[in-house]
Amino acid sequence: MANRIILNETSYFGAGAISVIADEAKKRGYKKALVVTDKSLMKFEVATKVLKVLDDAGLAYEVFDDCKPNPTIQNVQDGVAACKKAGADYLVAIGGGSSMDTAKAIGIIMNNPEHADVRSLEGAVDTKNKCMPIIAVPTTAGTAAEVTINYVITDVEKSRKFVCVDPHDIPLVAVIDSDMMSSMPKGLTAATGMDALTHAIEGYITKGAWEMTDMFHLKAIELISRSLRKACENDPQGREDMALGQYIAGMGFSNVGLGIVHSMAHPLGAVYDTPHGVANAIILPTVMEYNAEATGEKYRDIAKAMGVPGTENMTQEEYRKAAIDAVKKLSEDVGIPKKVSEVGVKEEDIPMLAQQAMDDACRPGNPKDPTKEDIIALYKSMM
Template identity: 70%
Template sequence: MANRFVLNETSYHGKGAIQEIATEVKGRGFKKCFVCSDPDLIKFNVTKKVTDVLDANSIDYEIYSKIKANPTVENVKTGVETFKASGADCIIAIGGGSSMDTAKAIGIIIKNPEFADVVSLEGVAPTKNKCVPIIAVPTTAGTAAEVTINYVITDTEKNRKMVCVDVHDIPVVAVVDPDMMSSMPKGLTAATGMDALTHAIEGYITAGAWELSDMFHLKAIEIISKNLRGAVENTPEGREGMALGQYIAGMGFSNVGLGIVHSMAHPLGAVYDTPHGVANAIILPTVMEYNAPATGEKYRNIAKAMGVTGVDDMSLEEARKAAVDAVKQLSKDVGIPENLKDIVKPEDVDFLAQSAYDDACRPGNPRETSVEEIKELYLSLI
């Protein structure tokens, strides 16, 4: 079987990288940019860092900001109509996963109008055309949506998140500038950073993992473990390290899939609007313990990458416990809650478990599971 890898055409990394947006817009012959960004980023002048670059280079643009933290089908539909009226020929997505996921859905529908019903994009939709060219500018160090072929949209009618996977949606350019992430508050930095760690760990142990993806994921685990605490304290080194680490994790998991940490986190966002990174961080250690029997020696490597000493002298069970404990400690150090008691209502667990089992990420889990076993995992966290 052939293993496929899909990455950006071009990516820029480091302080001041946003200046290259003008280079790419002009070099690719774009005439007008459709800027997707959320209301808070506009309010706090984060989006302005990019629009200032566009203004300085006399590049025409229009801003679209009707985007929720967990973007909805309606956000996408409104965005499609706004894009059509704008006369734009490219999209600049500024933000976390919410802005970039919305941009991907808009871009796909514009170029594949037969999928105007947003719900039809769930799973692996058979689109034929590349989406509107997207230049993605992350403002959080976590989702890696700027380098993935995935996006997630909330279907509010059914109270669930739709995971969409499409090689045609990947941004042509990623601009990963740590200065764009410097205004993130501690809580958001911690949550998105743990999301990135979850991507790296799930991607490393997923059923589709192989040597090339393993290389990215182990390096991402190492970089994130070294830098997340510093990023939460807003050190320049921490911010820069997390900007790179989360991108490397995205390079891997986008191409090999994830597992039930994500499939369990998605319903929490749909039902309770729980921040995705927080949900992942709380669930990750419990699912790691559950998955351990199906992971061979991989937890030993995770523990090493996270800086645990003496791992080579440990038994397999000791090494697995060391990896889980290292995750728990990092999560605790950055202020993530220990359980779901303040989030999940017991009467919702049956619905959550079924939703998680039906989620597109579940088949990638290294251990075969069931609705009942997922239910037990939820219950163990409340």
């Protein structure tokens, strides 16, 4: 079997890195951008930092700022219409995973008009053409959407999220500038950071994991676990390390998949509008306990990467517990709720949520094959 790695073409890292955007656009001969972002990033003058770079370089653009925290089919359709109206030939996505996911879907549909029905993009769809070029500028340290081949869209009519997996959607250029993340409030920093940790841990234990992705995931776990608390206090080095850690996690999981933490988190976002990182953080320790028997010695590596001392002398039971406890402690320290009931989950909804989790594209990658009854029991244990 051949193991495949797909990464974006060019990435820039470091404070102030957004200055390269104009040079990248010019040398590639782009004429006009559609800037895809959200109203809050415009209001608080985060996205405008990038607009200034474009203005100073005399580059034309129009702004589409209607992205929602859990982007919907309607968001994508409106963005496609805005892109056509603007006559744009590339996209600049500014924001968290929501803005970048919206941009990915817009870019795919623009160059693959036969997929104008957004639902047709669910799963691993074999689109014919690469998406419209995207320059991705994350403002959160979590989703790594700037380096992944995945995006997630909410189907409001059916109260569900669906995952799209397409090598053609990956942004051409990623600009990971920690200055763009400095205005993130503590709660968002915590949620997106725990999302990144979930990517790294699930990616490390997923069925498709192999040596190269293990390298990415273990380094990401190390960076995130040592820097997230500092980032939540807006420490510059903490921000810098989180920006890198979440990107490295994305390099890994994008190529090997995730597991049922994400499968169970996606319905919470669709039904209750729970922030994705918060949902992942609540669910992660419980699913780690469920998966432990199918992970060999990997929890020893996770515990060590998270800074737990003495892992080499621990029994299997001890290091598995140590890894789970380290995740719980980090989550608690950054203020994540402990129960799904705290984010609105109702017990009568659990069978429906479990079915959505079973149908989710991330579920087959889980190291242990769950039944619907297993998922129901896991949700109930977190009430």
